[in-house]
Amino acid sequence: MKQEESNKITNLNFILTILIVFMHSSCLSYSSTIQNEFVGIIYNFIYGILNIAVPTFFALSTILFFRNFDMSKYRFKIKSRIKSLVLPYLFWSTVFLVYYIIITHIPWVSSMDTTMEPIKYNLFSILYYILFAKYAGALWYIRELFILFLISPIIYSLVIKLKSKNWILILFVITMNLIFKPSYFTFIYWLPLYYMFAYLVISKKKININLNVLKFLLISGGGLFLIILNEYSGFYMHFIFRLYIPFFILYLVSKSKLLEKNPKSFMKNNFIIYCTHFQLSVVIKRLLMIIFGTNEWLLLVYQLVTCFMVVCIINIFIKLGKKICPKFIMFISGGRV
Numbered sequence: 001m002k003q004e005e006s007n008k009i010t011n012l013n014f015i016l017t018i019l020i021v022f023m024h025s026s027c028l029s030y031s032s033t034i035q036n037e038f039v040g041i042i043y044n045f046i047y048g049i050l051n052i053a054v055p056t057f058f059a060l061s062t063i064l065f066f067r068n069f070d071m072s073k074y075r076f077k078i079k080s081r082i083k084s085l086v087l088p089y090l091f092w093s094t095v096f097l098v099y100y101i102i103i104t105h106i107p108w109v110s111s112m113d114t115t116m117e118p119i120k121y122n123l124f125s126i127l128y129y130i131l132f133a134k135y136a137g138a139l140w141y142i143r144e145l146f147i148l149f150l151i152s153p154i155i156y157s158l159v160i161k162l163k164s165k166n167w168i169l170i171l172f173v174i175t176m177n178l179i180f181k182p183s184y185f186t187f188i189y190w191l192p193l194y195y196m197f198a199y200l201v202i203s204k205k206k207i208n209i210n211l212n213v214l215k216f217l218l219i220s221g222g223g224l225f226l227i228i229l230n231e232y233s234g235f236y237m238h239f240i241f242r243l244y245i246p247f248f249i250l251y252l253v254s255k256s257k258l259l260e261k262n263p264k265s266f267m268k269n270n271f272i273i274y275c276t277h278f279q280l281s282v283v284i285k286r287l288l289m290i291i292f293g294t295n296e297w298l299l300l301v302y303q304l305v306t307c308f309m310v311v312c313i314i315n316i317f318i319k320l321g322k323k324i325c326p327k328f329i330m331f332i333s334g335g336r337v
Contacts (some may be wrong), residue, residue: 001067004260010267011259012060012249017228017270019053019313021137021277025306027285027299042300051238052245054141058190059246059259061145062197065152069202071202074153081149088140091332097126099134099279131204137278144187155195159202166199174243181235193243264314271336272329277310284309 028043067078093139101119119125133139159166176190184186253259285306292298318337321329 001140007262008253008256008259009060009064010263011261012056012099012253012308014263015056016255017274019050021273021281021310022048022303022307023050023053024138024278025281025285025303025310027294027302046300051241052225055193055242056246056249057141058145058193059197059250062148062194063201065149066156066198066201069152069156071153071156074156077152078149080153081146084336085142085146088271088275088332088334089133089139089146093130093136096136096188097134136275138271138274143273144185144190147187148190151197151246152334155198156202158195159199163203166203167237170196170199177239177273178229178236189239193246197246208273217284240258268337269315269318272318272333273311273314276334280334281306281310 065081069077075331104119119129129135133143158169160167170192173195177189177192187194285302288302288305318329318333322337
């Protein structure tokens with residue numbers, strides 16, 4: 001991979017991570033329904049933009065997994081993903097389970113959130129909490145992505161055997177999702193996107209960072225239109241939006257010279273930021289609302305401040321960790337820092 005492409009991937013990953021942190025820094029769930037129509041429009045537009053992050057993450061991960069892929073490399077790639085995804089996933093899932101247990105035993109904290117569920121202290125339940133990241137916020141993405149990686153031999157075999165007929169099966173899988181409406185947090189929901197990008201990569205359709213073959217998807221500002229429409233529709237439009245938007249974003253990235261620049265060192269910390277931001281953002285935004293009160297116009301300010309503070313605090317933690325215990329930081333980041 002050329003250095004310019006590597007830089008683009010790192011910079012894009014950081015941008016997408018910030019979008020996710022910003023999304024989870026929202027204070028809306030701790031406030032009453034927004035009454036001001038203009039404020040509501042602003043929020044709908046912002047969240048339409050923020051929803052580009054997860055689909056693009058899935059698409060980019062698919063591209064990187066299937067780049068130069070064949071069955072002889074499957075075992076190596078899975079071992080690599082166990083180290084870079086599964087082990088950090090289990091670590092952070094355990095950490096946040098312990099964190100949840102602690103805060104549920106602090107009366108004044110637990111009383112702030114009536115949705116807290118009691119922990120079942122038996123081996124089966126504890127293993128379930130850890131394996132499914134029950135109390136680890138955004139880690140569901142890592143779990144479902146790894147499941148998709150595990151079934152990659154099936155996808156690869158279909159692509160090789162069916163060739164152009166794969167589009168029939170891709171359309172069938174899309175149709176099944178539209179009919180049965182699987183949960184957003186399951187690999188089944190993301191299977192059509194994964195299959196589609198896997199097909200384009202394996203069949204050498206130039207679906208790398210360049211994506212020139214897909215220019216026709218970008219006419220008439222279709223991406224912006226779908227971003228807006230995404231927040232004013234139900235399951236069907238959301239699903240189509242998430243199938244389309246990675247093409248739009250990756251095409252823009254392919255044309256960007258700015259993203260070719262060497263990323264700053266803190267931009268390589270996006271994995272730990274992603275794994276840890278959720279719980280930290282909950283603490284910060286609650287404190288802001290307790291100290292300064294709630295107001296429709298202040299909610300967005302709280303969200304911006306929370307996002308900024310979360311990223312800064314985690315980067316400080318990583319910087320200190322590299323000096324004190326670099327091997328530990330390397331482990332919990334999946335070897336990314």
